[in-house]
Amino acid sequence: MISELIDSWTPRLLSVLRIITAFLFVEHGMQKWLGFPAPPHESIQLMSLAGVGGLMELCGGVLLLLGLCTRPVAFLLSGEMAVAYFMAHAPQGFWPLLNRGELAVLYCFVFLFFVAAGAGPWSVDEWLRNREGKPGEDSMGQRRGAYSSR
Numbered sequence: 001m002i003s004e005l006i007d008s009w010t011p012r013l014l015s016v017l018r019i020i021t022a023f024l025f026v027e028h029g030m031q032k033w034l035g036f037p038a039p040p041h042e043s044i045q046l047m048s049l050a051g052v053g054g055l056m057e058l059c060g061g062v063l064l065l066l067g068l069c070t071r072p073v074a075f076l077l078s079g080e081m082a083v084a085y086f087m088a089h090a091p092q093g094f095w096p097l098l099n100r101g102e103l104a105v106l107y108c109f110v111f112l113f114f115v116a117a118g119a120g121p122w123s124v125d126e127w128l129r130n131r132e133g134k135p136g137e138d139s140m141g142q143r144r145g146a147y148s149s150r
Helices: 002-034 049-066 070-092 102-117 124-132
Strands: none
Touching: 002 049, 002 102, 049 070, 070 102
């Protein structure tokens, strides 16, 4: 009984994890490009590393929030967070707690999980898949992960 309830909620909770993670992540891009919810720490130029990163955070975060092209977007964002960790945090020391890189590491591996698991049932990917009638694939033609609906 309990395991059936847990099994039925697993795909939904994948969607919740994606939505909450994307909402938190998109704030970093909004701060850099829109000055919201707080002004950026420094002026950002589009063709700078921080500018491109902020654009990826803003656009990629919105796409993840919607669950659109989840797997390729999550792959790119996972790579962005790995680069951010090794360029900005790791040189300051080994331990993520001490080099303030915990969020970069966590985002990196949560995004990597989305590459494997997909967006979940509450996503545009799932809506498009159902609309196109392609069972077992998301909107990018990828096989759905173990945590997808059905």
